[in-house]
Amino acid sequence: MANERINKIEVPEDRFEMRLSGSGGQGMILGAVIMAEAIGSTGEKNTVQTQSYGPEARGGASKADVVVSSNEIFYPKAMKFDLLLAMTQEALDAYYPDLKENGILIVDDTLVTKVPTDKHYGLPFTQLAREEAGHVMVANVIALAAIAELTGIVSREALTETVLGRAPRGTEEKNKKALEIGFREAAKLKK
């Protein structure tokens, strides 16, 4: 009897679980670090950030998790995602099955062509980074801005402060631009 009850248990509701995924070099781990810091250092909520740590620095699949909760966070990794960011088709195919039924899916339209659901947000992060922000490397920052705008999990101000606090000297303007693009494009999707 107890056994059947355990099987039906869902991931606790007090957890908001994010997975940021793409390929090595797209800045998914840094993106998760920024998100965890922006949410946790400015608000009341606890955050934990983990990643698959391995030699996949360039090219291979890369993923990083952020768990957010008002309570103590026990298990540090994401179990069922409330939000999945997929920057590549490979990442989407690998992690989509663990997206919650009402979870938010955000994909990079530039690189993802086949999405198994209509319920998703698509933005060409890589293309926007390259063509409008001036460097492909800030695609992750555009994506973070879009996550903030679409979920409200962190304020524009807190995210901006954290991104600029971590940006290497000389890249502030590019990052500011990237944030603006992300906020703007995501706001359009909300309408």
Next chain:
Amino acid sequence: MAQKKRVLMLGNLACVHGAIYAGMRFYAGYPITPSTEIAEGCARELPRIGGRFIQMEDEIGSIAAVVGASIAGLKAMTATSGPGYSLMVENIGYAYMTETPCVIVNVQRGGPSTGLPTKVSQSDTMQARWGPHGDFTAITVAPSTISDTVSETIRAFNLAERFRTPVTVLLDEVMGHMREIITLPEPGEIEVLERVRPTCPPEEFVPFERTPNLVTPMPRYGDGYRYIVTGLTHDQMGFTTNKPEEITPKLDKLRNKIENYKEEIIKLRVEMMEDAEIAFVSYGSVSRTAFQAIDIARKAGVKVGGVQLYTIWPFPDKELAELCNRCNKVIVAELNMGQIVNEVRRVLPPDVSIHSLRRYDGEILTPMQLLEKLEEVL
């Protein structure tokens, strides 16, 4: 009072923060994944506060330098992973025999040998107890949160100084590379113990005197208190001895200075054990999985509780037996082929059925795996 600053901190850097808070001013090490950020952090921070960082030629040299620095009077630490710890064990044994306080951090990865550099494991749990040859009692602590990593590293230094002994901090790859929001302790918020130094005139100094609590005041080398530091079995004056009547008391000192004060050392986290019929016993990163599984199972009405071992060595024989005496079943979850489970079997009454949940594929145990095991044994 101003609200404390909340910072996102990496596990390995929390260890550095705790060490500096505790007064560490000397670090010698040889970088190895997944502990490297500890060496990086010490290299960055120690010169700023008048401390010393040395990257040594290898792990053998690293622990040798740490022992030397401690004898000279500094609080000293090294950090490594399993392969490096294996190289260090001879000189860790020397630190036990010479009763030299120091802290050794092992950020565990898969083994044996070079094993799995980037994958998590808890397979050095027994090595922390029995690494060096010979008889001695070891102290080992294992945090499971980033905040704990700061406070347990401070505690490790305090225990090392209090008992004049090496203390091992067992982290693992998940702990080392996880980031978590924490508030850092203010100066003075956590007690920091200092080494007891001799107050007698140097000519009356007995370097390994069997004091009432068996911990001998320790001078700084160069302060005029002359004594011999040797790995050979020695008498109270520090001189090498083969006399049976000196050998036994020396070994008893190494054991009893710790065993007689276990209550000061044992630290556990106990959750939901009041009415628990079944208990998870765990340590390190797996405790996070265990508390998650307990939280989920409790909501389903299962009377399950958990005990986390912050102190792994000396093993909490009495405490664990008392906590689990009302349980019918205990599940020991660990990232190895079953190391602590045998200690649990040793201390619990024979009518408690003990189950072992092991994982050793380089990944952390998940709440679902614990819940499945719970279902299986219920």
